[in-house]
Amino acid sequence: MLHSFLYREIAKNIERKIETGVFKAGEKLPSIRTICREQGVSMSTALEAYYSLEGKGLVASYPKSGYYVCQKRRDIAKPNVSTPGHLQNADATHNLVSKVFSEFDFEKTILFSVGVPSQEYLPLARLNKELHKAILTLPGNGTQYESVQGNPKLRRQLALQSMHWNGNLTEEDLVITSGCMDAIGLCLMAVLKPGDSIAIESPVYFGLLQLAKGLGLNVIELSTDAQTGIDVDALKRLAKSGKIKACCLISNFNNPLGSSIPSESKKEIVEWMAKYNVVIIEDDLYGDLYFESRRPLCCKTFDVSGNVLWCGSVSKTLAPGYRVGWVAPGKYKEQILQQKLINSVSAVTLQQEAVATFFESGRYENHLRKLRNTLCTNSLKMIDSIVRHFPEDTRLSTPKGGFMIWVELNKNCNTSKLFDILMEQHISIAPGRMFTLQNQYQNCMRLSFGLVWNKKIEDAIAVIGKELKRGQ
Numbered sequence: 012m013l014h015s016f017l018y019r020e021i022a023k024n025i026e027r028k029i030e031t032g033v034f035k036a037g038e039k040l041p042s043i044r045t046i047c048r049e050q051g052v053s054m055s056t057a058l059e060a061y062y063s064l065e066g067k068g069l070v071a072s073y074p075k076s077g078y079y080v081c082q083k084r085r086d087i088a089k090p091n092v093s094t095p096g097h098l099q100n101a102d103a104t105h106n107l108v109s110k111v112f113s114e115f116d117f118e119k120t121i122l123f124s125v126g127v128p129s130q131e132y133l134p135l136a137r138l139n140k141e142l143h144k145a146i147l148t149l150p151g152n153g154t155q156y157e158s159v160q161g162n163p164k165l166r167r168q169l170a171l172q173s174m175h176w177n178g179n180l181t182e183e184d185l186v187i188t189s190g191c192m193d194a195i196g197l198c199l200m201a202v203l204k205p206g207d208s209i210a211i212e213s214p215v216y217f218g219l220l221q222l223a224k225g226l227g228l229n230v231i232e233l234s235t236d237a238q239t240g241i242d243v244d245a246l247k248r249l250a251k252s253g254k255i256k257a258c259c260l261i262s263n264f265n266n267p268l269g270s271s272i273p274s275e276s277k278k279e280i281v282e283w284m285a286k287y288n289v290v291i292i293e294d295d296l297y298g299d300l301y302f303e304s305r306r307p308l309c310c311k312t313f314d315v316s317g318n319v320l321w322c323g324s325v326s327k328t329l330a331p332g333y334r335v336g337w338v339a340p341g342k343y344k345e346q347i348l349q350q351k352l353i354n355s356v357s358a359v360t361l362q363q364e365a366v367a368t369f370f371e372s373g374r375y376e377n378h379l380r381k382l383r384n385t386l387c388t389n390s391l392k393m394i395d396s397i398v399r400h401f402p403e404d405t406r407l408s409t410p411k412g413g414f415m416i417w418v419e420l421n422k423n424c425n426t427s428k429l430f431d432i433l434m435e436q437h438i439s440i441a442p443g444r445m446f447t448l449q450n451q452y453q454n455c456m457r458l459s460f461g462l463v464w465n466k467k468i469e470d471a472i473a474v475i476g477k478e479l480k481r482g483q
Contacts, residue, residue, distance in 0.1 A: 017050075017052050017056050018052075018056045018057075018059035018060040018063065019060075019063070021046065021050055021052070021056070021057065021060040022059075022060040022061075022063045022064050025040065025060065025064060025069075025070075026064060026069060029069055029070075029080055034080050035080060035392075035395075036080050036081065036391055036392060036394075036395030037079060037080060037388050037389070037390075037391035037392030037393075037395055037464075038079065038080050038388075039076075039077050039078070039079055039388065040061075040070060040077065040078040040079065040080065042077055043057045043058060043061070046060070061078050064078075065078075069081055071391070076302075076383075076384045076387065079387070079388060079391055080391070081391065087394065087398065087406075087407060087409060088405075088406040088407075089237045089238065089406060089407070089408060089409070090237045090268070090406045090407065090408055090417055090418075090419040090455070091406065091419065092234055092235070092236050092237075092242075093213050093214060093234050093235050093451075093452075094234055095213040095232035095233065095234065095447065095449055095451060096449055096451070097449075098449060098450070099230070099448040099449055100448065100449065100450055101220075101224050101448050103444065103450070104217060104220060104221070104444070104445060104447065104448055105221060107427060107442060107444055107445050108217050108221070108445050110430075111124055111430065111439065111441060111442070111445065112124075116437070119437050120434075120437045120438070120439050121437060121438045121439065121462070121467065121468065121471045122439050122459070122462070123438065123439060123440050123441070123458045123459050123462070123471070124439040124440055124441040124457075124459070125439070125459060125461075126216075126266060126327070126414075126415065126441075126457075126459055126461070127326065127327065127331045127459075127461060128327065128328075128331075128382065128386070128414060128461040129461055129462050129463045131463050132381075132382055132385060132461070132463075133329065133330065134329075134369075134374065134378050137369065137374060138329070138330060138365060138369065141364075141365035141366075141368045141369050142361060142362075142365045144365075144368060145361045145364035145365050145368070146361065148364075149360065149361070149364055153360050153361040153364065154360070155360065156356060156357040156360065157187070157357045157358060157359075157360045157363055158357070159186075159348055159351055159352050159356065159357060160185075160186050160187065160348065161185070161186055161187020161188075161337070161357075161358060161363060162187060162360075162363035162364055162367055163182055164364070164367040164368070164371065165187060165335075165337075165363050165364070165366060165367035165370070166182035166183075166185040166187065166337075167182040167367075168367055168370035168371055169182075169185050169337055169370075170182050170184065170185065171370075172370070172375075173311075173339075175299075175305075175306045176298065176306050176307070176308050176309045176311075176312055177308060177312045178309070178311060178312060178321075178339075180339055184339050184341075184344075185337050185338070185339050186337065186338050186339075186340060186344065186347050186348060186351065187335070187336070187337050187358045187363055188322075188324075188336040188337055188338060188351065188358055189334045189335075189336065189355060189358045189359065190324050190326055190334040190335070190336040191294060191296050191322050191323060191324035191326060191336040192218055192222065192336075193334070193336055193355070193358075194322040194323075194324070194336045194337060194338040195219065195222065195259065195292060195294060195322050196222055196226075196354075197338065197347050197350045197351055197354070198290075198292045198320045198322065198338060198340070198343070198347065199222065199223065199226055199228065199257075199259075199292065200226065200350045200354075201340070201343050201346035201347050201349075201350050202256070202257055202290045202292075202320075202343060202346065203226070203228060203256055203257055203290075205226065205227030205228065206227060206228075206229065207228055207229065207256040207257070208228070208229040208230075208231055208254055208255045208256060209223055209228050209229070209230060209231065209255060209256065209257045209258060209259055210231045210233055210246055210249055210255045210257075210258040210259075211223075211230060211231070211232060211233065211258065211259050211260075212232075212233060212235040212240065212241045212260065212261065212265060212268075212270075213232035213233060213234070213235055213446075213447055213449075214235070214267055214268060214417070214443065214446030214447050214452055214455070215232070215235075215261065215265070215266075215267075215446055215447075216261065216266045216267065216294075216446065217445045217446055219259060219294070220446075220447070220448055223259075224448070230448055231249065231254070231255060232447060232448065232449065233245050233246060233249075235265070235268060235270060236270060237268045237269065237270050237408040237417060238270055238271075238408075239270060239271075239272065239273055239276065240260075240262070240265060240268075240270040240271060240272035240273075240276070241260060241272065243272075243276050243279060243280060246258060246280065246283075247279075247280075247283050250283055250284055250286075250287040250289045251287055253287070255289055256289065256290065257289060257290040257291070257292060258280075258284065258289060258290075258291055258292070259292040259293075259294065260272065260280075260291065260292070260293055260294065260310065261294045261295075261296070261297070262277060262293050262294070262295060262298075262307075262309055262310050263295055263297055263298040263301070263307045263309070263412065263413075264297035264298070264300060264301070264410055264411070264412040264413030264415075265297075265413075266296070266297065266413065266415050266457075267415050267417050267441070267443075267446050267457035268408055268410075268415075268417045269408040269409075269410025269411075269412075269413055269415050269416065269417060270408070270410075271307055271411065271412070272310075274307070274308045274312075277308060277309070277310045277312070277313060278313040280310060281310050281313040281314055281318070281319060282313070284318060285314075285316045285318045290318060290320065290343075291310055291314075291318060291319045291320065292320050292322065293309060293310045293311055293319055293320065293321045293322060294322050294323075295309050295311075295321060295322065295323045296322070296323055296324060296326065296327055297327055297412060297413040298323070298412075299328050299379055300327065300328065300379075300382070300383060300386060300412045300413050300414065301383065301411065301412040302383060302386070302387040302390070302410075302411050302412050303411055303412075307412070309321060311339060314341060316341075316342070317341030317342030317343070318341060318342070319341055320338055320339070320340045320341060320343060320347075321338065321339040321341075322336065322337070322338045323336065323337055324336030324337065325366055327413075327414075328378075328379060328382065329366065329369070329375070329378070330362070330366070333359070333362040333365070333366065334358070334359060334362065335358065335359070335362050335363055335366050336358075383412075386412075386413075386414050386460065386461065388464070389414070389460040389461070389462075389464050390409075390410065390414070390416070390460050392460070392464050392469075393416055393458065393460040393464075393472070394407065394409060394416070396469055396472040396473070397416070397418065397458075397472060397476075399476075400472055400473045400475070400476030400477070401418070401420075401475070401476045401479055402420070402421065402476070402479055402480055404420075404421055405418060405419070405420055405479075406418070406419040406420075407419070414459055414460050414461035415457055415458070415459055415460075416457070416458050416459075416460060417443075417455060417456075417457055418455060418456050418457070418458060419443075419454065419455050420454045420455065420456075420479065421454060422454050423454070423482075424453075424454045424479065424482060425453050425454065426440065426442040426443055426444070426453065426454065426455060426456040427442045427444055427453065429442070429456070429475075429478060429479070429482070430442050432478055433474070433475060433478065436474055438471050438474060438475065440456045440457075440458060440475070441456060441457040441458070441459075442455075442456055443455025443456050443457070445457075
């Protein structure tokens with residue numbers, strides 16, 4: 012009876028503080044140990060208090076991080092499942108992408124449109140030391156070409172990292188590239204020829220669309236859910252029909268939706284694509300930025316035939332400008348090495364060594380832990396801000412990792428026009444039309460929460476909401 016009274020009192024006190032704004036959405040709550048010490052209660056009592064708050068949807072728990080305040084003002088509707096058609100207008104996509112990324116000033120503009128973490132979240136001082144060390148220790152002070160396959164130390168470290176998603180890679184299974192897009196480009200050139208068809212999620216990162224079209228490929232966009240990713244049945248039907256030679260999937264925390272394909276669906280996709288000789292190019296750029304207890308698995312986890320080409324880089328976690336990426340190409344290794352030799356010969360020598368020694372030091376995991384905690388908090392704050400400031404009928408994704416939120420607005424809204432209005436106020440968004448080759452998602456936008464959260468960011472969200480309501 013006493014236990015029941017104590018945990019209820021603790022929960023009621025925290026709930027009151029949430030309701031009165033003492034604890035704000037996205038803020039970390041006192042730890043279990045702090046509650047035990049300050050309230051003089053057992054750990055089970057403190058946990059029971061948080062469990063009751065979690066049951067009300069007031070707080071969320073994130074393993075190895077703690078409890079955070081959730082948004083409780085109204086239910087958050089997720090975006091509708093996409094329904095792409097067939098008619099394409101690639102020029103409109105290209106023109107809009109060019110416009111969005113040519114019209115802002117990095118110093119003056121709030122860049123909700125840019126998909127990289129703020130430099131304040133990156134271990135710049137340590138990376139500088141690793142670069143200096145590389146200059147001193149590498150042959151020719153790092154001026155010589157690296158081998159075509161890439162730095163052996165870095166490949167070894169990446170093979171060790173693959174254990175986090177139950178991978179079974181060795182250093183010989185990996186090829187270093189100049190970023191993830193370079194890796195995907197090499198994959199497309201290695202396994203496809205102009206005129207071949209490739210299936211992708213929709214919406215999807217505009218760089219993949221432009222790359223595929225630039226290589227003369229036929230892009231087939233498939234229906235995608237904001238939580239569970241691509242329509243597996245539609246993908247299986249296409250594979251069985253023989254209409255596609257490959258599919259390209261952002262399997263974990265898709266850009267821009269934030270969706271993740273469930274493990275059982277990944278396994279099903281891998282087995283089905285192998286059966287019908289459809290190559291899987293897996294973009295796992297965001298896999299390390301998970302908010303829950305463990306890293307999600309990859310399609311490559313279930314690959315026993317070498318049919319999955321797994322791509323990644325440090326561009327979203329450590330150093331965007333270093334352009335260090337990789338691919339585990341499975342049975343297509345020789346084709347990838349040939350394409351790399353033709354197109355670039357070698358990736359950057361100094362940066363490969365610097366990233367390798369950073370991994371080797373054990374600092375990468377510590378850095379990731381801090382980054383994930385920060386991004387998780389930012390996501391809760393952005394969701395809270397959107398719910399408070401945007402129109403009532405707004406739908407948005409609630410990703411479990413990465414740093415993108417997909418916002419779906421009233422059908423009458425045009426986010427390409429909204430972009431122009433907001434740029435006059437030095438706020439940059441990514442209009443939804445950028446993430447498709449078709450005339451769709453005009454009422455959607457992608458917002459990044461990789462920025463340092465402060466009052467300026469909160470005010471910018473309020474400005475976007477004000478303009479949306481004014482346009483209704």
